[in-house]
Amino acid sequence: MIEIQHLTKSYNRKVALDQVSLTIPTGQIVGLLGPNGAGKTTLIRILNQIILPDSGHIRFFGDVMKHKHLDQVGYLPEERGLYRTMTVEEHAYFLGQLKGLTKKEVRSHLEYWLDKFEISSWKSKRIEELSKGMAQKVQLIFTVLHEPKLLILDEPLSGFDPLNVELIKKELSNLKAKGTTIILSTHNMKSVEEICDFAYLIDGGKVVSSGSVSALQEAKKEGIFAIKFSGNMIAFVTALWTDFELVEKEILNENRFLVHVKMRGDAGFEDLLKVLIGQVKIEAAWEVLPSMHDVFIQTISAREEAANA
């Protein structure tokens, strides 16, 4: 478990992190969300010991985090970069050995990952010979080469085509299954929903919301239900009357529809079903949870409104 306790960091009177405390459970994928300038990069750099906090500390699997623990951390920054004239193999030796691997270990780990991604032929290529996507894939391999206990990934999916996005997601799940703790800083909310177990929302250098992804969605739900039905649309709307509000409508084919309905007053899901049964043929019905995108926007907008008020 990684425990971040009361971290504060300022740059010339500008507070980048303000008493940030958060916990990253072992073997979980934790999303770090927040608008640009929220303090995510500062937090990640402090985790990597690149910069030091003004106050606060980090416990790394029980120990106060020090430079020596960096051998157990893998870091993929948002701004990707490698030495252009070095080959993939030379890079692996350099970065792998910096993380404490022996040459032999680097060789076997590199072969494992290159085989897994089916890119063994890239081993002797210089970075400048690779496309941007290829270089990113290689960089991801370098990040996990030393089998870190903690993996910090800043926008790991950006720049990849959909096939590779799926491949990376799958590998992240595999790493998680092996016990790797992963911190994922991203603006890609869909990926947060799909792969993160837990998320922290940071804004203005503070943690403004946190919890499991489902709990965060639950907290922001608005009582909207989706109904898929066949039948007459006028009959459906008439049945809703004043207790429910039609907020969205999608025509699936001639007499099949998918609608979103919002509850009014004390009316519940059961009440909705009662008024609809007999009027239309209900095929499916479920509660609509807000996407993480909506959660993000709602949370940040609410803070901005509060600040402006």
Add this chain to the structure above:
Amino acid sequence: MRNLWLIVQREFLEKIKSRSFILTAFFGPILLLALLFFLFKFGDSGKKHWDVLVTDPTGVFEGKMLPNQDNAVSYFFLEDYVEMEEFRDAKMYQKFDALVEINEKVLTNKTAFVFYRQKPSLKLQTKIQYQSERRLEEIMVKRFTKLPLSSFRKIKQPLNVAFRNVYDPYDESSDVRGWVGYFYGLLIIGFVFLYGMTILRSVSQEKSNRIIEIVLGSVSPRKLMAGKIIGIGITAIIQLIIWILIVAVGLFIMREFLFQNSLNLSSMVTVQMTEQVKNTSLLDQLLQGNEQNDFLNLIYERIQFGTMNFYFVLFFFASYLFYGAFFTAIGATAGSESDGQQFIIPILLLLVFSAYSGYYCLNNPTSNLAQFFQYFPFTAPVVAMVKLALGYEPGTVYQLYLSLLSLLVSAFITLSIAGRLYGNGVLQFGHRIRLSLIIRWLKRK
């Protein structure tokens, strides 16, 4: 230490494999050797072989000047008068470079005139004078004494008067040697600039391609900076050693195969003049040779390459660290590569000033300003090399060590400052360098 070594290794391997390193390491000294070759070949005092017409109307010299052929001078005799204007203009005399006029009363007035078209070198003047004197001596011994020539020469004992500097009795130091020191100093400045720029580019590129953040996830900024400076420094030292080796081998080959004759001669020149006068057979041999090349003599006989190269490497290393700190600081604090380029100009001006200080010291080696320049870290490497080449007076060699110490201490200070700027600036991108920003980064731990 493991990571520092890895950084050093990476920097070293990257630089040593680069095309520019190979080009500079091998073509640099070859160019220098080519330059030296031309100076050796054409740096002598002028025409190689002189045809000299001797007008001897009364036949005193009996149509003979030397017992053997001289490589540098051939004498042709004419038992007639030739006026200077006639010699100058007549077509038949154009093939002669000089005219030696032996008058009929030469045995009593002991005077001869030499007319030339192009002024002969001092060496050739001495040679013509000496050979004429020797011939006259032969004739006089034959006419006025009963002694055999060999006996006469045995008893002929000139007084040797030699002027010697009490601090430099063998005349080892001279302005010419100072120039060699200056050349060493300029080489230091050139190499410092070359490798300073390598540091700057390396730092800027790591910033611009963002690899810096990954590396800093494993090593501290100071270690990364130290590894970079050491790695590039080792490359520079290796390049210097390659230069020294290639130039040494080149000089050896030139001495053994191309300028062997000239050097046999020039090594004799270094023997004190008094001995030359005393030992006529030595002077005979000496004057049998080709024209002497002072530059050749300087390179092969008068420079103590061992000492010069040793201090050259030491001063280069210290000044590389000193100036390297500035290049590192510029690379780390610049927001972009182009931003950093602008700040090279002040450093370049300092390097030019350093080169000028060496020239000043060459002309005023004992002045107070030269003393100051010797300890002033910006100018110390060039001035120390000049002073070393000129030679330290007994009891003042401590100045050399003090100069090196001053440079090393200053390097330590500038590296500490650069380290702080590096740590705080290397992760900042896209800004413009401002003094206030630099002060802020200097204050921040």
